Amino acid sequence: MISTRQLAYRYPGGPELRFDDIDMAQGGVLLLRGVSGSGKSSWLALAAALLAPTSGDITVAGQSLKALGKVAGDAWRARTIGFLPQQLHLSSALSVHANLAMAQWAAGEPQDDVRITQALTALGVAELAQRKPAQLSGGQAQRVALARAVLMQPKVILTDEPTASLDDEAARQAVQLLQATATRYGATLVIATHDARVAANLDGQIGFQPLFLGRSTL
């Protein structure tokens, strides 16, 4: 679950960003809506314990992030947060399999080939394990990156503009894949986007909670 109370962040020398309070149950979907510069990135960084709030508090998966130190934050993030960036940043020097192994390395975990294969299989890309990222199609690459995000079985999956530069059909598939994957892992899904197609394609039965950003600056 995710909940915030009077969450605010001020960049050194910049305007203060205030965020509306939210309360999300575990397994829900949170849509972060807003135009560029409205604070989506900051909210994601706060939720990932990369930034510490200047005031207020944010609690993610039962952990208040206000009190979390930098070192503890890294370890906590490795266990709790899965992240699908807009640019996928699969390392071109490494195979698909090794890219996932590197995620385990980053988390400070021993390499677990079984788990890597499980994650790739869950996303339907197990047969691509030995390929280099350059040999993947856009859709395949996104699935691999998503497999990397859920490898550590996170409680929260953060995604940043997952439908950018996708056509309508691909965007629909991407959103459904995200939601299905989050459901399979029992993870809370956070999608930061300004793309209206995301909301349109989310499974209404499960429901989602929007958080509109950009109204409460200054």
Place this chain on the structure above:
Amino acid sequence: MKTIAIAWRFLWSRPLAAGLNVLLLSLGLASLSFVLLVSHQIEKAFERDLAGIDVVVGAKGSPMQLILSGVFHLDVPTGNVPLAAVNELEKHPQVAKLIPISLGDSYRGFRIVGSTPDYLAHYSAAFAQGAVWTAPLQAVIGAQAAAQTGLKVGDRFAGSHGLGGGGDIHDQTPYLVSGVLAASGSVLDRLVLTGLDSVWQVHEKMHEGDTALDAEDKQALEEEREVTLALIQYRTPLAAVTFPRFVNTTTEMQAAAPALEITRLLNLIGVGTDVLRALAGVLLLTAGLSVFIALWSAVRERRADLALLRMLGAPPRKVAALLLCEALWLALLATLIGVLAGQGLMALLGWLLQLEKSVLIGALAWPPGLWWVPVLAVGVALLSALLPAYEAYRVPVFELLQSR
């Protein structure tokens, strides 16, 4: 996956840059290893051949020439001295051991050295076959000379006049090989050794060829007998103070202290090795800069990839360690290649020198100074990686999240 494995893959993800950096580092390290090995081997060779020889007495002239010709058999001698004068010196109370040496002929470029069996004993020579000479015109062949000329016990050969090749052949007075020495690495390896009287006989026969000599002439020749020089060991170290002066002032001969002359020679060579060492330093500096630029641009290029590692939970020091690890790989590879190349060049030089019948230098060696090579490699690589690693350490993860 281990940090070193990831660093290895990252390193070779840019094969051209990695290859260039390994090459540059290796070049610097190879030159450095080579200089270190050469100075080590030459000093060792000098030390070995000089062991136990406190002073060399011979005809007046350049003292260094006397040492080079008498001890290392590299230069031509300064001249001859009367045997009688040398025999006088042997009676001097400060002289513990005196080995007379007579030069003049050679066989296929290898010097024929007339001396006493003491000379063999001085270098603790061991025989591969045969034994020491027991009569005039018998010879003992050094290991390398035997290998190159193919001489073995029972063979006969005629020396030629002069220390190079191409002099008159003394074919009236052939030598009989009585023994072949086992390889010792000392100067004996490249010599043909015989008794002093053999040398005299060969040259007296030369005169005999023209006119018959009567007993009186022979007597005269015997009185005029000469040697080229004498190697002397002192009875006490104190003799070093007085003995050379005694020789230089009271006789027609000169005394040269090898230790002094070799120090002088090594200082002369030292200028050369200093230049090479400086060159190696410049190469290493260039390599260091290249490694720095490569890692720096790698960090720039992979900024977002590194940020992603942070997002995946890697602490900053882990990301920085990845960069340092890449640099260490470069250092390791370059050390391997550099030292191997240095040893290879050294072996090549040793081979060329023995073809020239010059100083013998040993095979593989790891002088303590050579530890500087890996130390420098790691130092240069880590120093070059320091700033890039710091840059990786504080890579702003936040940039990754900025919507584009």
